[in-house]
Amino acid sequence: MEKILMRGNEAVAEAAVRAGCRLYFGYPITPQNEISEYLSLRLPQVGGVFLQAESEVAAIHMVYGAAATGARVMTSSSGPGVSLMQEGLSCLAAAELPCVVVNMSRGGPGVGNIQPAQSDYFQAVKGGGHGDYRLIVLAPSTVQELVDLTYRAFYLADKYRNPVEILGDGMLGQMMEPVTFREPEFPPLPPKDWAIRGKGGGHRKWIVCLDLDPKGLEELNLKLQRKYRLLEEQEANYDTFGDPEPEILLVGFGTVGRILKSVVREGMREGLKLALFRPITLFPFPRAALFEKAKGVKGILVVEMNLGQMLEDVELAVRGKVPVFFLGHTGGVIPTVSEILEHVHGLLREEIRV
Amino acid sequence: MPRARVVINREFCKGCALCTYACPRGILVISRDFNSRGYYPVMVTDEEHCAGCGFCAQVCPDVAIAVYRE
Amino acid sequence: MKHHEILIAGFGGQGILFLGRVLAVAGMLEGHEVSWYPSYGPEMRGGTANCTVIISDEEIGATISDRPGVCIVMNEPSFFRFAPTVQPGGLLLVNTSLVRAKCEREDLEVLSVPANDLAKLYLDGAEVTNTIILGALLAWRPIVQRESAERALAECLRGKREKLYTLNLKALEVGWEFVEKGA
Amino acid sequence: MKVVFERPKTLLEKPFTYCPGCHHGLAQRLIAEVIEELDIADRTIGVGPIGCSVYIYEFIDVDFVVGAHGRAPAIATGIKRSLPDRIVFSYQGDGDIAAIGTAEIIHAANRGELITAFFVNNAVFGMTGGQMAPTTLLGQKTKTTPLGRDPQVHGFPFRLGECLSVLEGSAYIARVALTRPQFIRQAKECIRKAFLTQMEGRGFSLVEILSPCPTNWGMSPKEAVDWLEEKMIPYFPLGELKVKGCDSREAP
Numbered sequence: 001m002e003k004i005l006m007r008g009n010e011a012v013a014e015a016a017v018r019a020g021c022r023l024y025f026g027y028p029i030t031p032q033n034e035i036s037e038y039l040s041l042r043l044p045q046v047g048g049v050f051l052q053a054e055s056e057v058a059a060i061h062m063v064y065g066a067a068a069t070g071a072r073v074m075t076s077s078s079g080p081g082v083s084l085m086q087e088g089l090s091c092l093a094a095a096e097l098p099c100v101v102v103n104m105s106r107g108g109p110g111v112g113n114i115q116p117a118q119s120d121y122f123q124a125v126k127g128g129g130h131g132d133y134r135l136i137v138l139a140p141s142t143v144q145e146l147v148d149l150t151y152r153a154f155y156l157a158d159k160y161r162n163p164v165e166i167l168g169d170g171m172l173g174q175m176m177e178p179v180t181f182r183e184p185e186f187p188p189l190p191p192k193d194w195a196i197r198g199k200g201g202g203h204r205k206w207i208v209c210l211d212l213d214p215k216g217l218e219e220l221n222l223k224l225q226r227k228y229r230l231l232e233e234q235e236a237n238y239d240t241f242g243d244p245e246p247e248i249l250l251v252g253f254g255t256v257g258r259i260l261k262s263v264v265r266e267g268m269r270e271g272l273k274l275a276l277f278r279p280i281t282l283f284p285f286p287r288a289a290l291f292e293k294a295k296g297v298k299g300i301l302v303v304e305m306n307l308g309q310m311l312e313d314v315e316l317a318v319r320g321k322v323p324v325f326f327l328g329h330t331g332g333v334i335p336t337v338s339e340i341l342e343h344v345h346g347l348l349r350e351e352i353r354v
Numbered sequence: 355m356p357r358a359r360v361v362i363n364r365e366f367c368k369g370c371a372l373c374t375y376a377c378p379r380g381i382l383v384i385s386r387d388f389n390s391r392g393y394y395p396v397m398v399t400d401e402e403h404c405a406g407c408g409f410c411a412q413v414c415p416d417v418a419i420a421v422y423r424e
Numbered sequence: 425m426k427h428h429e430i431l432i433a434g435f436g437g438q439g440i441l442f443l444g445r446v447l448a449v450a451g452m453l454e455g456h457e458v459s460w461y462p463s464y465g466p467e468m469r470g471g472t473a474n475c476t477v478i479i480s481d482e483e484i485g486a487t488i489s490d491r492p493g494v495c496i497v498m499n500e501p502s503f504f505r506f507a508p509t510v511q512p513g514g515l516l517l518v519n520t521s522l523v524r525a526k527c528e529r530e531d532l533e534v535l536s537v538p539a540n541d542l543a544k545l546y547l548d549g550a551e552v553t554n555t556i557i558l559g560a561l562l563a564w565r566p567i568v569q570r571e572s573a574e575r576a577l578a579e580c581l582r583g584k585r586e587k588l589y590t591l592n593l594k595a596l597e598v599g600w601e602f603v604e605k606g607a
Numbered sequence: 608m609k610v611v612f613e614r615p616k617t618l619l620e621k622p623f624t625y626c627p628g629c630h631h632g633l634a635q636r637l638i639a640e641v642i643e644e645l646d647i648a649d650r651t652i653g654v655g656p657i658g659c660s661v662y663i664y665e666f667i668d669v670d671f672v673v674g675a676h677g678r679a680p681a682i683a684t685g686i687k688r689s690l691p692d693r694i695v696f697s698y699q700g701d702g703d704i705a706a707i708g709t710a711e712i713i714h715a716a717n718r719g720e721l722i723t724a725f726f727v728n729n730a731v732f733g734m735t736g737g738q739m740a741p742t743t744l745l746g747q748k749t750k751t752t753p754l755g756r757d758p759q760v761h762g763f764p765f766r767l768g769e770c771l772s773v774l775e776g777s778a779y780i781a782r783v784a785l786t787r788p789q790f791i792r793q794a795k796e797c798i799r800k801a802f803l804t805q806m807e808g809r810g811f812s813l814v815e816i817l818s819p820c821p822t823n824w825g826m827s828p829k830e831a832v833d834w835l836e837e838k839m840i841p842y843f844p845l846g847e848l849k850v851k852g853c854d855s856r857e858a859p
Contacts (some may be wrong), residue, residue: 005449005460023689031464049688053681054714061678061711065654065685068672073685091675114464175487176445176460178452196670196686198650198693206664206671208655262485336490359608368627370821370828376788393627411612412788415632416623422608 003178008143008168009034011179012102013042015150016074018181021100022048023073025062027055029081030114031170032104036076056081060088060101067097068207070195072154076102078170079120080111082128089163090129094209094220098157100150101135102166104173107332115332116170116255121309124167125283132221134228136164136235137282139253143177148184149280155186156235160227161194167282169305171255171334232284240293242275243268248344248352249294249322251277251314252303255334260303262337267344274344282310287317294318298352303327303340325351358406358423360398366418367395373410373419379403382410426456426481428567429489433474433506434498434519439554442580443496444475446558449576450568451479461487472501479567494567496557498539500525507532517561519553535564535603542598552595559599570600617643617668624662628828630818631659632666633785634727637795638698639667641802647694652686654679656699656708659733663698677708680715683722694805696723702732705741705767712771712813719776719810723801726767726813729820730839737823741765744838749823768815768848778810778851782843784817786832790845797847809851817843 026036043050053059066073082103105120107113124137140146153164211217242264252260257278267274302311374382385397406423434440451458462475495510496517497503503523512531521540537560539553581589617639623632655664655673664671674682679697687695732738738751746755783794801812819831
């Protein structure tokens, strides 16, 4: 199959179209503008709709409306824009509407800057808006994986009737790598008999994101929790690499995940026993797999482009059985292979007594 | 035989009385018996005098009135 | 095993990102793993541009390098910023038309190419210094085959920019010849 | 006997949950009647807001989507862009449409979005318990303007209809009241024209409906209706504010 050198942002846009996405609503923000620029040309070619909204707030609610009709729909943004979308995401989760949101995250807090960062982890995986809900969160680390996970995001959104966030960052959005668009085959999905399309000859339907009856609202919440548990059982996904019996397990997602691959490779050349554990789904977090993988290691080093967000999920996953260390940069600073490797040496020298 | 008929849905009526002001003949009043929701619905006092204009039904915010005419 | 980390830096308008892309596509056409990562945002709008291209035989992890093996500097600010970062023993390719400063480091291989002067001399001053530099680079160190670079140029100049293909082929030749005939 | 008036079938057979004397029920009845008369119930989708207006989805027999505060025009846009042959309307109160959702309604109108918005203006936040709304009149006492709305502090009552009329994308804008039978007849005509504007693809349409809130105004239903006529109508004049192609303030 032909390989094309493609920018991450454009690759995700093309993959969305191939996955059947026919509506996009968004608002410009760096570093993800190529997604909307690409779709503004591409969607009309396939009879779809591209609409630049007046704000991220409006964009996510346009997504809500289109999702309610049963269409495959997406938006994309970065940090501050995704913050504005939290109201709508909470509604989408409450109404159990499928959609895909891409966050090519940047340095925060505040307006921050436009360089790559992973400091939106909490926002993405812990709900983000008000209420007891979760998004399905996927963390690609290469442009190819960005493509493959975009297909998967639309599938999971429909399968679980839940918004899915693809959490990338400025680096993944801006870089080019060769990609192929292998269209995956997913099991058939149930019909969208809940979609609002006008009642036709039948009975009327409605989609709401409120329930003023406490019992009713609790019931909805319990139903959502059952769905999240099911997700944890069925969809938790991760990648491992390196020594099968490592002394130190490196844990990182997305861009950092791939940097850690270089660290493991270089460390192993130097004779270190290293391995990588890279969560691909951030929610559901691959807790059980990480717990297993952590058995027998002397320590875990979590590396993130934030100051310790996924770190908390790693600590919860290993339940205190293994010491967990952390190395982080934020604000757009990207950790380097040599720096991380040095840190690993330091740990082996001082922190972890063999 | 009355020329017109006003049918009031006592359970829908909340006794706001806006119809009593709209009626040109002044034949609607608030009744003294409350409905199951605790409101005092309107009633027609003198159906013989109803012209069947429908104003009462037009202004009723609860759409609780139907009007028929010969 | 092939593994090149190439940093290309200059100012906006010099075709820095394009040069990187041609290299990456050429690497891809030869079946290698490649990645291309640009500087973006206000930095670029402020006039400077750089990108990192990695061509490798193994899966690419980190896509930027704090110690590139090959560094191309197309103007003086880039020279001062990036020359110190080059890996010892690495290659520093300097566009001496715009960089007057001399490299003090003795642990580097330095290739000097007066790209703007060459463009003036042989190509009517056409703005193809990036491709001249590419020609020189590939003649000095065959990171990818010249034929692959030519195919990559065709690939990157499809559509509206197709008419620039011949000019770029010439530019590649000018850079190549400059090195072949003894830089 | 002939029917002078009967409850329309498109209005579901259950009692409204609104306060006595509130005109939401009346407004919803007129919308239901027009939908029925145009025979479009099978392909109409309503969008509910937040506030007292939200209950509309319980009463009109069409498909509904209800979203967050003020975002109904954006949601309606998403629906309409996905299903261009459906008739999409939003139904919003003054807090929803003229405060938190101002951006959404202005840009929907400016895009000429082929949707119809119904704007129930009762000069107060109803569901939250009677706080100042953007449309609260000068001097009007509310829970958050206990001494009356002071323009130096709170600015001026917001005329949304006029504001939207100047936009190129809006095709039909009207303001109506429901305090007397003749007003109600005119209101229904405006609602019909608004739907037709959408169905004929002429652009964005909005009908602003002045409505009493006896509970939060602290008045009897009759006092509230009188106050609306005496105080609100002079500031919010009735009539068609815009009919695409002409700029008329005549009553229909």
